[in-house]
Amino acid sequence: MSSSYPIVDIHTHMYPPSYIRLLSSRSTVPYIHQPSEDPNADPRLIILASDDDPARPKSARGRPVDGTYSSFDQKRQFMQAHGITCSVISLANPWLDFLDPESALPTAQEINDDLDKACAENNAQPSGLKLYAFGCLPLSAPSQDIVQEIHRLKTLANVKGVIMGTTGLGQGLDDPALDEIFAALAATNTLVFLHPHYGLPDSAFGGQETIAKSGHVLPLALGFPLETTIAVSRMYLAGVFDRHPQLQFLLAHSGGTLPFLAGRIESCVAHEREFIANGGHRQGPKRSIWEVLHSNLYLDAVIYGQPGLKAAIEAAGSVDRVMFGTDHPFFPPLGDDKNSKWLSVESNISAIDGCFPQNEEAQRKILGGNAVRVLGLDL
Structure with missing residues (x-):
């Protein structure tokens, strides 16, 4: 892929050294295991509870963690291979949700400083490739610590927002205890990149035995997207976007x-007898789900096909609220050719090209222009 305008990867992950050390020091999910029987083997990342099957040896659990997860050199090589001008890197799930309250803030500060420093060092080089970051929040810490870090992140020149999972403080994103956090995010104009991790219960897919037959296909292909949909729908129904109309989220995948179910959500809200509008006793959403999509939510373009991308653009209201991403380093090429193009990247690019074969301006916006404008990137 080559272009005369910037290509910005808004959805690309890194495990900086401080996070690798943290996971390597643990023995419960999430953790990194170095197989002792083969010191040359890649460490194994056990990131999901379903990965930690006691019937399998630790050396066969999870997924191998090679240099693509933590090497900035390999990130740049990937960018060059695919014509990407700028990557906005973020910590991959599960972020810091698992930390105890006492260690959460200093750990978040160390990781965020690591990311900011690495981006600054990269951006001082003459390569022309730019790196920025989404910071992480110490969500298990007291609320004043979380708010403090939100404000501190605005002083880091290369941190352009934050990444967050769907559990919030542990009770979901409709938890009233998050109101102080959301108020700080809105007041500082901090974009929140919302990314799934926990999926759906194994029973939704037929249990562990069924999941084992197809690996990560059901939890990743279905569990992750539904997790995001449920989290945002709960926020909408709880009035989060009514109380914080300036809050801005970028939704993964x-x-x-x-985008497919917004109309059904709108219909169900309109007919819900629990809500005051229909004679009930509970306050329903004050704005339509479409208004929230058009004013509070951005969508990435990590959807791998034209039908999904068309739905995302339609739901978002315009191409101005959709941004290109790759989900690197997940879904790498399989087999021996490690230098081949990544199917996950090529399919997302193909979807953008297919949706706008004669509209270079629309392509420009999705591939980079929107990210530059929304995040204030210096390219």
Whole structure:
């Protein structure tokens, strides 16, 4: 892929050294295991509870963690191979949700400083490739610590927002205890990159035995998108966007199934007898789900096909609220050719090209222009 305008990868992950050390020091999910029987083997990342099957040896659990997860050199090589001008890197799931309250803030500060420093060092080089970051929040810490870090992140020149999972403080993103956090995010104009991790219960897919037959296909292909959809729908129904109208979220994987189901959500809200509008006793959403999509939510373009991308653009209201991403380093090429193009990247590019074969301006916006404008990137 080559272009005369910037290509910005908004959805690309890194495990900086401080996070690798943290996971390597643990023995419960999430953790990194170095197989002792083969010191030359890649460490194994056990990131999901379903990965930690006691019937399998630790050396066969999870997924191998090679240099693509933590090497900035390999990130740049990937960018060059695919014509990407700028990457906005973020910590991959599960972020810092698992930390105890006492260690959460200093750990978040160390990781965020690591990311900011690495981006600054990269951006001082003459290569022309730019790196920025989404910071992480110490969500298990007291709320004043979380708010403190939100404000501190605004002083880091290369941190352009934050990444967050769907559990919030542990009770979901509709938890009233998050209001102080959301108020700080809105007041500082901090974009929140919302990314799934926990999926759906194993029973939704037929249990461990069924999941084992197809690996990560069901939890990743279906569980992740539905997790995002449910989290945002709960926020909407709880009035989060009514109380914080300036709050801005970027939803991973094109908003999950939200673009397809927004009309159904709207219909169910309109007919819900629990809500005051229909004679009930509970306050329903004050704005339509479409208004929230058009004013509070951005969607990435990590959807791998034209039908999904068309739905995302339609739901978002315009191409101005959709941004290109790759989900690197996940879904790498399989087999021996490690230098081949990544199917996950090529399919997302192909979807953008297919949706706008004669509209270079629309392509420009999705591939980089929107990210530059929304995040204030210096390219």
